[in-house]
Amino acid sequence: MKINCPLSRLPLLIFSLLCFLCFASPSFAAPPHHISYTVTVADTANKRYRVTARAEGVTEATISFALPAWSPGWYVLTNAYKNIENVTATDGDGKPLLVTHPDKLTYKVTGGGKGDVILSYDLRAIDRDPDAVGPGATGGRDYGFFAPYLDETNGFVPGPASLTYVVGGKSVPCSVTYKVPEGWKIASANDPGADNATFTAKDYDSLADNPADLGKFDRYDRTIAGVPVSVVIVGASGRSHRKFTEACWKIAEAGIRVIGGGKSPFPRYIFHFRAPEVTVGIAGLEHLNSTVITLPLSAIRTADPDSLSVIAHEFVHAWNVKRIRPDKLGPFDYTREVRVRDLWWLEGVTDYYAPRILLEAGLVSQDYWRSYMAYTIGLVQNNPSRKRVTLETASLKAWEGRSEGFDGLSYYEKGLVVGLLLDIEMRRVSKNRVGTDDLMKTLFSETDKRGQGYPEGEIERTASRLTGSDLTAFFDKTLRSTTELPLKEILESAGLNLIFAALSIPDFGIDVNTLTPTAEGIRIGSLIKNGPAERSGLKEGDILLAVNGKNIRDIDGTIFGDVSQDQDIALSIRRDNVTRSITLTVGEKKETAYELRLIAEATPLQKAIRTSLIGRAISDSAGTPVGAFQSP
C-alpha cells in the first residue's frame, strides 16, 4: 500500500547497499585464521537466536568482537546492538573467559591465550520493534531487512545486525552455520556447503552481506546465463507465483544482458521477497549476490510495473554499488558514518536503469519508460529544495537525511534525472558513439581488474575520457550547483520534447515517509502543519485501522483509493488505546506534471540517440495525442 496520488508510480523508498572492502586497521600481529559462526533458532516463542562467534587460532591474550553500528546501504546509525543479551565467552576447551563491554558495540574477551575463543550471545529478533533498529533516525520504520526476525515458522538473519566481527580480524575467511528446527529450509546467497546449512565467504564483509531466510517459504530456481537464480517468497503460500517469478527471471536475464554484457558477476543470485500482512509501499535492499524486498501481496499477484521497477533497481545494484563502488568506503568502517559524493550515481543512475531493464525484458512498453522519466523530472521540478541543495551535498549528507538525500533533495530522484541527461550528453558529444552503458561497463571492468573501489572523481573522469570531451562543466552544473537543470535542450538532443501542464492532485496532509506498519494497522508519524489531516482532527501517532469501513489489512492497493478534492473519507483510528472515527476531507495540491513526447521531425543523430536510450520501436512511434500539455 502507499498513499494514493494520481501520479504516484514510484516506490516509496529504495535502499542502497554500498560497497564492502577489507578493514585494514587496527590489526592483530597475527589475527585468528578463521571465524566460524553458528546461529541457532533457540526460542521462537520469545524470539531469540543463540549466536556463537568462534575465532580460531587466536594468538593474543585479548580479543574484541563488535557489532556494526549500521547496515551497509542504509545510511543511518542503528540500535541493533540493543538486541544482544546474555553475552558469555569461553576458550576452545569450554573454560569461561572474562568478557567486558567497553562501549555499546564492543565485547572484549580476556584470558584466552592461544587457541580458540568463542563469544556467545542471545540475539533478540523482533524486526518490527522500532527500538530494535533505531526510532530516532528512522521514525521507527523497518522493512524487514535491517534487523533479525524470528517467529514460529520463519526467521531472517541479516549479517551486520546479527554477527559480531573480530576487531582487526575482519579480512580472514568466515563461515556461518544455521541450526534450524526440523523441516525448516535455509536460503542464503553465500557459498553453500554440502549440508546447505553452512555457508562460507572470503571475509566478514562478504559473509555479513548476504542475509539468510530460514523456515517455511516458497522457493523457485532457474538457471539464467549459466548462473542459478532463485526466487524465495515468504508469506504468500498457496497463491500463484508464476507470473511474478517469470517476471523476476526476465529481469535477471535482461540485467545480465544489458549491464553485464551477458556475463553475471555473481556465482548465484537470490531474490528474497517478503509479503507481510501490513506493508507501506515496497522497499528493497541490495546485497552482494541477493536482494531483500518487502512488498504487498497484491504486487506478487499482479507483478505490476512499479513493483517490478524496484526489483530491477535492486538487481542493477549487483553491479552498480556492490561492485562498481567508491574506494572512499574502504577500509569499510562499521563504527561510524561513511560519506561519499556519488550516491547520485550509485542510487539515482541505478534507478535510471530500472525502467530500461523492464523495457529490455519486455515487461513494459516504451511509454512506461517515458512516463517514468517524466514523472521523476516532475518530482525534482516540483521540489523547492532543488534551489537550495546540490546533488553532491545530498549525497554527502545522506546520514542527516534518512538515507534518501538531504534537506528535501533526493539523490534518487535528481540522480536519475542527471543520469538521463548524462547519457544523452555523452551521446551528443560523441555522435552517439558512447553513453552511460559504456561508462557502467568500463567502471565495472576497471574496478574488477583493480580488485578495489574507484578513486574519487573517477566517474566524471571516465565519462570525459570515453567521450573524448571535457564534461567538467556538465558535472559542475548538475552535481555542484543549484541552477536549473538544462532539461529542455539536452532532452531535445535525444529527439525528446519536454512538455508540462498544471495539475491538481489530492492532498491528505500526511507525510508518507513516516507511515509505519504495526501489528494493528499503519501508524502516522508526521502530519503537514495545518494540512487536511490535521484540520480533520488526525494526530501524529494515530494508528489507521480502517478506511471507509474496510480493514487496512484488506485494502489491496493504495490506502485511500481514488479520491478527489473535498471528498470525505471515513477513517477508523486507534489513539491512546481508544478506537475513534474521524472524517478526513481531502484537500488539493497544485503541481506541474511533465511529459516526454517524441519529436517527429528529429534529425538522424537525434533519432539515433533516442533509439540508443529506449530502443527502435519507440523512436518510430508518434507518441501520445496532445492534451493539456504545452511546451515550456
Ligand SMILES: [Zn+2]
Ligand atoms: Zn538502491
